[in-house]
Amino acid sequence: MEDIIKLQDIAVSFDGEPVLEGLNLNIKDGEFVTLLGPSGCGKTTTLRIIGGFVTPDRGDVFFHGRRINDIPPHKRALNTVFQRYALFPHLNVYENVAFGMRVQKKKKAEIDETVHRMLSLVNLKGFEKRAVSTLSGGQQQRVAIARALANNPGVLLLDEPLSALDLKLRKDMQVELKNIQKSLGITFVYVTHDQEEALSMSDTVVVMDGGRIQQIGSPQDIYNEPQNAFVADFIGESNILDGVMHEDYLVEFFGRKFKCLDSGFAPMEPVDVVIRPEDIDIVAPEKGNLVGTVTEVTFKGVHFETIVDFKGFKWLIQTTDYYAPDSVIGIVLNPEDIHIMKKSEYSGMFGDYSSYSEEFEELADPNAGLSEETAEEDDR
Numbered sequence: 001m002e003d004i005i006k007l008q009d010i011a012v013s014f015d016g017e018p019v020l021e022g023l024n025l026n027i028k029d030g031e032f033v034t035l036l037g038p039s040g041c042g043k044t045t046t047l048r049i050i051g052g053f054v055t056p057d058r059g060d061v062f063f064h065g066r067r068i069n070d071i072p073p074h075k076r077a078l079n080t081v082f083q084r085y086a087l088f089p090h091l092n093v094y095e096n097v098a099f100g101m102r103v104q105k106k107k108k109a110e111i112d113e114t115v116h117r118m119l120s121l122v123n124l125k126g127f128e129k130r131a132v133s134t135l136s137g138g139q140q141q142r143v144a145i146a147r148a149l150a151n152n153p154g155v156l157l158l159d160e161p162l163s164a165l166d167l168k169l170r171k172d173m174q175v176e177l178k179n180i181q182k183s184l185g186i187t188f189v190y191v192t193h194d195q196e197e198a199l200s201m202s203d204t205v206v207v208m209d210g211g212r213i214q215q216i217g218s219p220q221d222i223y224n225e226p227q228n229a230f231v232a233d234f235i236g237e238s239n240i241l242d243g244v245m246h247e248d249y250l251v252e253f254f255g256r257k258f259k260c261l262d263s264g265f266a267p268m269e270p271v272d273v274v275i276r277p278e279d280i281d282i283v284a285p286e287k288g289n290l291v292g293t294v295t296e297v298t299f300k301g302v303h304f305e306t307i308v309d310f311k312g313f314k315w316l317i318q319t320t321d322y323y324a325p326d327s328v329i330g331i332v333l334n335p336e337d338i339h340i341m342k343k344s345e346y347s348g349m350f351g352d353y354s355s356y357s358e359e360f361e362e363l364a365d366p367n368a369g370l371s372e373e374t375a376e377e378d379d380r
Contacts, residue, residue, distance in 0.1 A: 003062075004029040004155060004187050005050060010059035012045055012211075019045050020211045023059070027155075027189060027204075032181050034190045034198040037208035038234070043191050044159060046208070050189060051080050051157050063154070078155035079148035083163055085140050087132045093119070093143055094128040100151045118146035121180060138169045145180070155187040162197070174201050195235050199223060207231050228341055232274045233350035239280075239315045240351025243273035243340070251340055254290060254311060258333055262340035272341040274351075277305070277318040279337040288330015294323045307353050314353040 005027040012020040020042045027033050035043035048054040049061060052073035061068050068076060079100075087096050094115055101111045119125050122142035132140060141161060148156055158177075162170045178201050181188045192198055198205050199219040207214045207222060207230075215227045226232035229240050243253035248263035253273050265271060285291045292310040306317045308329065323329055 001028040001030055002064075003027065004064060005189070006060075006062040006065075007046070007049065008060045008062065010046075010049060010056045010061075012042075012049070012054065012056050018211055020049075020056070023211070023213060025206065025213065025216075027187060029154075029187055030185050032178065032188045032190065032201060032203045033206060034192060034202040034204070035206050035208060036192060036195065036198040036234075037214075038193055041208040042211040043193075043206075043208050047080075047157050047159055047189060047191050050155070051078060052076050077153055078157060079151055079153040080157040080159065081141075081144050081148050081161045083160045085144040085161075087140060087143060087147075089131075089133055091132070092128065093124065093130050093132060093135070096132060096143055097147045097150050100147065104151070114150050115146075118150050121149070121183070122146045123176070136169075137165050138173060141165065141173060142176075145177070149180075149184065153186065155189060156181075158188060158190045160191055160193070163192075163194075170197075177201060199235070207234065209234075225339065226274060226341065228344040229272050229274075229346035229348075229350050230344075232272075232339075232341065233346075237277050237316055237318075238351055239275045239277065239353075241273040241275070241313065242348075243271045245269045245271050245340060249335070251338065254313075256289065258289070258338055259335040260338040260340055261335050262338075265340065265342075270343055272343060272347050274339040274341060275315075275333065275337055277316045278303075279334075280315070280317045280319075281332045281334075282306075282317065282319055282321065282323065283330045283332050285328050285330040287332070289333050291328065291330050294325050294327040294329060297322065297325060312354075316353045 003026045007023055007025040010020050010023040011018070023046065035046055037043050045054055049056055052071060055069065063077065088099065091099065097115045097118055098111050101114060119127060122145055124139065124142050124146065132143060135143065162173050165173060174197060190201065202219055204216065205219055205222045206216050209230050215222060215231045222231065223235055226235060232238040232240055241253045243251045245251050245265040245268070246257065247267055249260055251258055251260050251271065251273060290310055292308040292315070294306055295309050295314065296307040298305040303318045303320050304322055306319055306323055308315050308317055
């Protein structure tokens with residue numbers, strides 16, 4: 001597949017504050033690409049640059065090899081579905097979907113065929129005469145998607161379009177969006193802060209933080225082979241420890257050596273060690289590679305989230321078995337359960353669940369961690 005979009009050395013600042021710094025990204029034709037990251041990481045600004053709503057301070061935007069920095073949004077071969085659906089309340093479903101084609105002065109027969117085809121695609125056949133105010137949130141979202149697709153864009157940009165929906169409807173819409181993208185074969189560029197959403201829908205995930213891309217890869221690569229502690233922590237849950245690579249396939253942490261599957265590090269190089277909570281096997285203390293004490297247990301429906309103290313460093317373990325607080329347990333780590341990463345600016349910031357309870361207390365207090373200034377709402 002050829003590149004349909006290329007962002008080259010993009011930099012953007014707002015009010016003197018850098019939002020994107022030296023961003024480079026290639027998006028292939030027909031891909032479902034998700035820009036994923038926390039609020040303020042620059043993902044929405046990246047989407048708006050592609051759409052033409054923000055002009056970069058530096059760098060170039062290419063569409064099919066043509067530089068489009070100076071082309072306004074309405075003249076770019078793409079459409080955007082926003083978080084707020086922006087439907088026309090005075091128009092019915094049919095007219096909302098037909099609106100863009102009427103502006104382009106397309107023939108009535110073409111408009112009629114396209115509207116019915118788009119509504120069938122988003123499972124709203126028979127809703128043509130309904131007022132949009134009578135629709136549910138999920139139905140309104142489908143109308144917004146049908147309207148965006150009706151003009152046959154080369155690229156569809158989606159800015160957190162499912163965030164206002166409840167959990168079950170959001171999951172249903174994830175499946176529908178992926179099916180729509182596959183059936184049409186056009187490029188989707190999707191923005192979200194929801195890791196599960198990104199992993200379940202995307203061909204390619206672009207993880208961002210601090211105005212920079214931290215990692216690009218398939219959902220499997222991003223989850224199984226994170227490149228730094230930020231990615232490992234942001235994508236799912238991770239226990240992240242300080243370690244030392246003695247040699248290829250041999251790492252030391254907590255004073256013990258473990259076989260692993262990683263190589264290419266210098267002898268005795270300090271590293272970050274990632275162990276996913278679901279990869280840890282709990283055994284009797286005398287059979288364990290490490291022995292720790294259970295401090296907290298939370299039931300999550302399909303498993304228990306168990307916090308275990310190992311020499312003052314608390315791990316998160318996901319297990320279907322219940323171990324009461326104060327229980328002493330052993331764990332077994334296999335080579336495939338251990339992933340090694342280079343040290344980075346994020347080293348030491350994540351992975352110790354000693355702060356587990358404090359994090360929930362902060363979530364319960366809306367003023368925790370905030371300065372006197374109002375938090376910025378726009379996800380730049």
